[in-house]
Amino acid sequence: xxxxxxxxxxxxxxxxxxxxxxxxxxxxxxxxxxxxxxxxxxxxxxxxxxxxxxxxxxxxxxxxxxxxxxxxxxxxxxxxxxxxxxxxxxxxxxxxxxxxxxxxxxxxxxxxxxxxxxxxxxxxxxxxxxxxxxxxxxxxxxxxxxxxxxxxxxxxxxxxxxxxxxxxxxxxxxxxxxxxxxxxxxxxxxxxxxxxxxxxxxxxxxxxxxxxxxxxxxx
Amino acid sequence: xxxxxxxxxxxxxxxxxxxxxxxxxxxxxxxxxxxxxxxxxxxxxxxxxxxxxxxxxxxxxxxxxxxxxxxxxxxxxxxxxxxxxxxxxxxxxxxxxxxxxxxxxxxxxxxxxxxxxxxxxxxxxxxxxxxxxxxxxxxxxxxxxxxxxxxxxxxxxxxxxxxxxxxxxxxxxxxxxxxxxxxxxxxxxxxxxxxxxxxxxxxxxxxxxxxxxxxxxxx
Numbered sequence: 551x552x553x554x555x556x557x558x559x560x561x562x563x564x565x566x567x568x569x570x571x572x573x574x575x576x577x578x579x580x581x582x583x584x585x586x587x588x589x590x591x592x593x594x595x596x597x598x599x600x601x602x603x604x605x606x607x608x609x610x611x612x613x614x615x616x617x618x619x620x621x622x623x624x625x626x627x628x629x630x631x632x633x634x635x636x637x638x639x640x641x642x643x644x645x646x647x648x649x650x651x652x653x654x655x656x657x658x659x660x661x662x663x664x665x666x667x668x669x670x671x672x673x674x675x676x677x678x679x680x681x682x683x684x685x686x687x688x689x690x691x692x693x694x695x696x697x698x699x700x701x702x703x704x705x706x707x708x709x710x711x712x713x714x715x716x717x718x719x720x721x722x723x724x725x726x727x728x729x730x731x732x733x734x735x736x737x738x739x740x741x742x743x744x745x746x747x748x749x750x751x752x753x754x755x756x757x758x759x760x761x762x763x764x765x766x767x768x769x
Numbered sequence: 770x771x772x773x774x775x776x777x778x779x780x781x782x783x784x785x786x787x788x789x790x791x792x793x794x795x796x797x798x799x800x801x802x803x804x805x806x807x808x809x810x811x812x813x814x815x816x817x818x819x820x821x822x823x824x825x826x827x828x829x830x831x832x833x834x835x836x837x838x839x840x841x842x843x844x845x846x847x848x849x850x851x852x853x854x855x856x857x858x859x860x861x862x863x864x865x866x867x868x869x870x871x872x873x874x875x876x877x878x879x880x881x882x883x884x885x886x887x888x889x890x891x892x893x894x895x896x897x898x899x900x901x902x903x904x905x906x907x908x909x910x911x912x913x914x915x916x917x918x919x920x921x922x923x924x925x926x927x928x929x930x931x932x933x934x935x936x937x938x939x940x941x942x943x944x945x946x947x948x949x950x951x952x953x954x955x956x957x958x959x960x961x962x963x964x965x966x967x968x969x970x971x972x973x974x975x976x977x978x979x980x981x982x983x984x985x986x987x988x
Contacts, residue, residue, distance in 0.1 A: 556969040560918040567786050572816040592981055597791040599978040604925050606976045612985040620988035682904050689908030699779040706823050750775040757825045759818040766831040769839035
């Protein structure tokens, strides 16, 4: 990047961007009757993928549930209060992580071949890294969706083990199940995120946030 | 929000926003000689605080290290490869989480007083919730900083226990240490993030990302 390009990057975005990303964006539980196209999900991934992860590990794996049949498979894992939210959302993403993310490191971190082995030999570090970085990537997902004009409804009220069993073959030997996604039992769910166009009529007043002094300190 | 306001929210942002947030933004390890003002850190928090967390729990706590004296306290915890990066950054944020975040829930989730007790009685859920949501908030931090024209350099190569001991009084009784931040030993570090104006001359070519088909599936 040249000096002029860097200078443009150092100009703040405008008020509309701050509103769309943060100040006016809301979590939605009810949706307008307006579909989300597969092309938009590809655009979303093509934005979020660029944001940073530890050693470029990119552990997130995403399952986009768009069909009624796939949605039905998710329902038994949901907390009661979340069933209606998922039933009515155009798309529900399972934000998951691959505990064998390091197998992609020869592609993602090609200048240091030892990085793969460092992770392969440290299962605790793998779990911490995969959870932290798939959470970061889940947040990139939410803000990338908003930047594309979509609304989100993230959910963590569900049974992770049931989702992992149903969608990721947790604990199963997987001969003959290679038509399913990530069949070898090494992907785990982190959280869910409904995606669509939120119905503004469904919004309640906004909840408060912590003041700077409650959450931050300057040293 | 009215229908017209919602319609404006459903318009995508423009190419410059996509570039600043995702496509052209980079992780920096070297910085231009240009300070970051405290007012910018307050602006940053005032954007990121609006993005979603589980039950509005907002577990993140941020320590902004700006002075040489505070920076020296951080150095012994850093991996060797990260010392120079922190020494030269205008600001280093400790992205941390409060395992007693639920004590703020009467303010943050006032319509359901049982939420505080639900967390207070479930220490495992507290740890998972605090880690996941402080990671989400760490990602909101990174993208809010970029939206303000700042660059980031997130780091997880450090000794969390040393940081928690040095800055958060981990394991110590805290009578008489109430001049320090979060003195009661219930805040833990998640990751670090340098903040400043990145030096474009320091950039190496960008590392690859996974293709949509490697990281995502449509069901």
